Every structure is written in structure tokens, then in C-alpha cells.
Amino acid sequence: MTRVLATGTFDILHPGHLSFLEQAKSLGDELYVIIGRDVNIANKPKPIIPENQRLLMVQSLKPVDCAVLGSLTDYFEPLHIIQPDIIVLGFNQQIDEENLKKDLNARGFHPKIVRLLKADTGSEEDMYSSRKIIAEILQKRCFKD
Template identity: 40%
Template sequence: MSCERAAKYLNNLKGVISNIKYSPEASEVVDLAKRYVEDTEYYLNSGDCETALVTASYAEGLLDALRMIGKAEFEWKRERRKRVFVGGTFDIVHPGHVELLKEASKLGDVIVVVARDETVKRLKGRGPVVPQEQRRYVVGSLKYVKEAYVGGEDPIETVVKLKPDVIFLGPDQTWDEEELKEELRKRGLEVEVVRMKEKRCIPGGLCSSSLIIKKVLEEFCDGEGY
């Protein structure tokens, strides 16, 4: 793990060193930073990854300090966060949905696609209670979600448009991981497909949209008090 980190730091440092702009009075410190970068490479190649991490951090510190006092200009390369696609109905949002989205957010920025009303009718044999735009709005307002859209007619087309790095499937979604990957590969998109292993809930929670609807029908349908 520390070897992986040291290699990443070394790569970033090399990128900065090759593009850095600095004023003449900073040259001594920049040279020192360069020597620490060379040391990092040396320690990494000899398998001493802990020391490589120390020398890399020292070089980073020197360069950051120069930048802070306005004697050098450069940018650290930022790693792009992964785009994690989650598709689903999200009719009546419950803690199981929140757990799913929380788990997905550990892999990157979560992009949700809510199923269109017609899709829900077709797949569940009943329409959703909540209209598609409202489902999109509510899910898109949850803290684990970066963006939310209403789905199109063709799910594969939708995924291709949004270009995720990962598709995160729910525990009971019927999509086959390998088929999904293959369909997308045919359209030129390489994605990782990850599935949440088990459903979750909070203690005493009601973690199914259908069960919530059933409870409302059973307990509130005489209209009393409404």
C-alpha cells in the first residue's frame, strides 16, 4: 500500500517538476526538491517505500511553501473521481435506498437515473405513487447523490450518454453483471459493475416501497381522520 502511494506521489512530483515556473531566488529550493524527488525514485526502486514516502512528502512541502510565498507556480494533478451510476425506481424513499446510495458514494460521485413512470408500470405491473420528476428531485437532494436524471427509453443508451466508470446495482435488481458489461462494451464503453450484496435497513424500519404502500392501504384506507 505504501509502495502504491509512494509511486503515485513520485508521479505527481515528476509532473510538477517538469512544468514548474519559479523566480530565480527560488532555484536553490527547487534544486533541493528535485534531489528529494530523485531520492524518492531511488528508495522506491530499492523497495524502501516508507522512506520513499518521507522524501516525497519533503519535496511536496518545499514546493508548496514556494507556491505559498508566490515564488513558484504549478498545479498538483488531481485524480478524477469515478462516476458511479445507480438506476432504480425510488418511489417512496426509505432507509434501504439511503443505504444503497451511501454504499455507492464510497466508490465515487453518484449519478442516479430514476425509472420513467412507463418503465415502472411495465416492470412492476403498477405505476409509481410519486411522479418521475418528483422522484428525481427528491433523490437528487440526498447528500450521497451528485446528479439525478429521469431515465430514457433505452437503459443502455442512457448509460452510454452518462459515461459512468462504475454501475452500482441493488441487491435485488435483475440485471446480469456480465451481460450489462458486454452490452456496454459493444457500444464502446468499459464499465465496472458492482452489486450491493445484501439489503439493509435501520432497526424497526420499513425498507420497501411496496410494503409502505401496503401498510398505507391496510391501515389508512377507511379515510378516518383525513
């Protein structure tokens, strides 16, 4: 039984999130997802959707076997329970794979790390980015001529 772990904010759930989770699930038998806590999100704007609601949304997705909120204090804490065989990173997640591997190994974890590719949909119109969705909403709803 191969257990795959994905992590993310999953704010304004969109097709890119679903593609990421479907790709992750295809790598194993079980897909666990850790949802980033509001207070721990530092490398991008704070989420619009509260963490408990983001958790509920991700839990409802077909590829996801189990979703949990991350730890408030230690990024690696949930791994003690999950025990992943594979950790997947999205194409745009700002995580250095070598540093992650060193940090995991120092804590006694030895999963395979896989960086997923951006889904090629063949269309620039696809809403595969929270930032793109927000920009589109602002353009169409707030700044109409």
C-alpha cells in the same frame, strides 16, 4: 476521479433507497443516478409518485451529485454523457450482471459492475421496501378493525 452510476425507480423514497445510494457513493468520488421513466417501468407496478417528483427527491439527497431522468427510448443513452467507471446494482434489482456487461461492452462501455448487499439493520421493523410501506399503510389506514 471515479464516477459511480446507480439506477432505479425510487418510488416512495425510503431508508433502503438512502442506504443504496450511500453505499454506491462510497465506491467513488461522484454519484450519478438515473431515475426510471414512468413509461419504461415494466418489472414491477407503475410508480405512485410521478417521475419529475421522484427526480427532485433524489436530487436533494446528500450522497447524490447528479440525478437525471432516463431516456424514453434507449436505456444506455444517458451513459454517453455520464461515462461511469462503476455501475452499481441493488440487491433486489432484477438485472442479470453478465447480460448487462455484454450489452455495455457492445456499446463501447466498460465500467465495473458491482452488486450491493442488502443493508443489515438488525431490525425487521425497518421500512426498507416500497411494497412493505404500502402494505403497512393499507393495513393501518384502510383495513382497521
